[in-house]
């Protein structure tokens with residue numbers, strides 16, 4: 186061991202023993218806090234069982250309960266803080282830091298160690314700086330020489346005199362490098378050479394400079410990341426979320442961040458990254474789940490269903506209609522359509538209660554018609570809604586003394602009655618001190634509960650039939666565009682037919698939701714601060730705009746790779762940004778382009794790049810492996826060939842994925858391997874977890890994922906006849922980290938034939 190390493194190990198030992206001491210003391214503090222919580226909770230439970238119906242006691246009880254509640258909240262908070270301290274220290278212990286920077290500031294030299302969380306000693310000196318601290322930015326951005334870092338007083342200058350990287354395992358320095366690179370190659374080589382386990386890891390030790398720009402961006406309201414396959418887009422946004430949470434602790438929590446992920450498997454795949462950085466996961470949802478939640482009762486066609494149907498199955502007329510419905514223009518059409526609606530053309534719908542109309546559509550029409558046309562349609566709908574709400578309140582007031590209500594109250598046992606008169610009501614009653622008032626309030630509360638569905642229908646804008654309204658909108662478009670009239674009417678017919686089966690095409694989902702929101706004034710979630718959209722190339726402009734509308738206060742990060750588009754043509758990053766910023770009316774849009782691919786070996790990337798018309802702009806990280814292989818076979822021998830290739834791969838790697846073009850082909854492959862001696866898992870869009878070493882799935886389900894070895898099944902000319910499939914093959918190839926094998930049943934696709942030299946052809 187050389188002198189430097191010995192000295193570093195000595196320092197590390199010192200840090201580890203401080204961590205150990207702090208673990209002991211914070212564990213003790215945690216246990217004390219836990220005991221206190223238990224005691225206070227017990228006390229609280231005793232107190233709230235006091236009968237709040239004893240009116241004289243009610244006021245006092247309330248004040249006491251409130252006080253107890255505050256105490257509980259405080260001790261619970263202390264306990265959870267202490268728990269977090271213990272967890273963080275325990276996470277830090279095996280590998281407390283990964284970097285060191287020595288800086289010289291006005292003649293004073295300082296050594297800073299950087300890890301996943303900060304650590305201070307008894308004198309409040311920093312033994313470790315959190316990787317997200319402003320000064321830690323130097324580690325990722327700076328090369329030796331003059332550097333700057335942000336401080337509250339402005340940019341601070343310093344000289345970076347040393348940068349050192351550590352690989353620490355179980356509190357021992359495995360190796361360390363001094364480097365002048367931003368973050369040197371050795372560490373990255375080591376990280377990328379690892380085998381894949383089914384979950385993604387954090388990359389904080391080796392974040393690259395261009396990725397750092399994404400992670401530390403706090404000013405853009407629209408951040409667009411165009412990055413080639415395996416360039417670390419997903420990694421970068423997860424570290425970005427950790428960074429944002431750290432910097433806005435007071436104002437931001439993980440529930441205010443939503444990540445739209447490409448599929449459910451992906452959600453599970455990335456689930457460990459934020460917890461490994463000591464943060465809670467953000468919310469995750471797929472577009473299909475988001476749309477289905479807003480269109481309950483209907484089965485919304487997913488991108489995968491559409492893909493399985495075939496991209497070009499429809500004729501050119503229905504493709505044209507689909508293009509319009511998925512463009513930004515549809516929002517303008519909808520706004521104009523809503524503007525010209527009248528009392529009779531709005532499809533008001535009865536609000537029912539216990540099987541009959543509580544408010545009829547005719548009553549609503551009347552209310553709407555009486556409102557001044559000087560107001561916009563939306564304002565009149567909002568007014569109508571308000572009036573309905575007032576009518577509901579008045580009807581409740583009138584019904585309070587109805588026999589059936591009094592009877593219902595009389596039939597209640599004490600528990601039900603108490604439940605009806607919660608603290609708030611009891612407090613009010615105590616003030617007024619009258620039994621008659623108590624009954625009236627109880628009756629009112631009872632009616633409010635019984636009629637909750639009516640109130641909800643008013644509140645949620647379910648007093649018009651949005652599906653009929655949308656069908657009407659399609660006729661409106663037919664009238665507006667006479668030369669395409671038949672096409673729009675055919676669309677309307679299809680829409681109504683599908684509706685009968687409770688199904689709806691993907692392209693109809695966002696216009697319907699927007700129409701509903703335009704009329705009801707609802708549908709927006711003000712609480713979300715950040716929205717991340719992964720695989721942005723698979724979203725239509727209308728879908729993106731709808732999300733913008735649904736989360737009006739959020740900053741958006743869109744990331745993807747236009748080369749991996751399922752069917753869309755490739756678009757240049759600058760034009761992408763322009764299109765998105767205009768549509769989003771972004772004030773401070775930023776584009777980050779990532780051209781370096783980290784996931785796959787150079788040989789795999791050489792093949793993947795060659796498939797693309799402008800693939801030479803992709804730079805692959807220099808990590809070497811086997812050249813991809815192509816096996817030609819025929820129907821008769823395919824099963825044996827496949828088993829043989831799987832045998833070879835599972836001997837070498839932890840995860841082997843067989844990727845097919847469609848789900849049907851995935852099922853065929855699963856059948857071929859039905860008797861395979863090891864577990865084989867066939868995955869579908871509904872699956873959330875992968876468990877086997879050998880996985881089979883269609884390419885679109887593998888989006889965002891990676892595997893040690895990939896076997897691309899049936900890359901024949903039959904299966905991939907034309908240029909449109911380039912993106913698919915590129916996506917397939919770039920899922921492989923270390924090894925790629927392709928099987929063609931019959932003649933290989935010309936797309937691969939063209940790039941023959943990048944492959945080894947197997948006999």
Ligand SMILES: Nc1ncnc2c1ncn2[C@@H]1O[C@H](COP(=O)(O)OP(=O)(O)OP(=O)(O)O)[C@@H](O)[C@H]1O
Nearest residue numbers: 388391392393414415416417418419420783784889
């Ligand atoms: N700076 C880095 N340090 C270590 N590993 C990295 C780094 N950047 C990327 N990687 C690794 O490269 C692989 C690809 O990263 P990631 O999945 O984030 O890329 P992506 O751009 O989202 O890919 P795709 O678009 O193909 O799904 C992952 O294994 C990731 O851990």
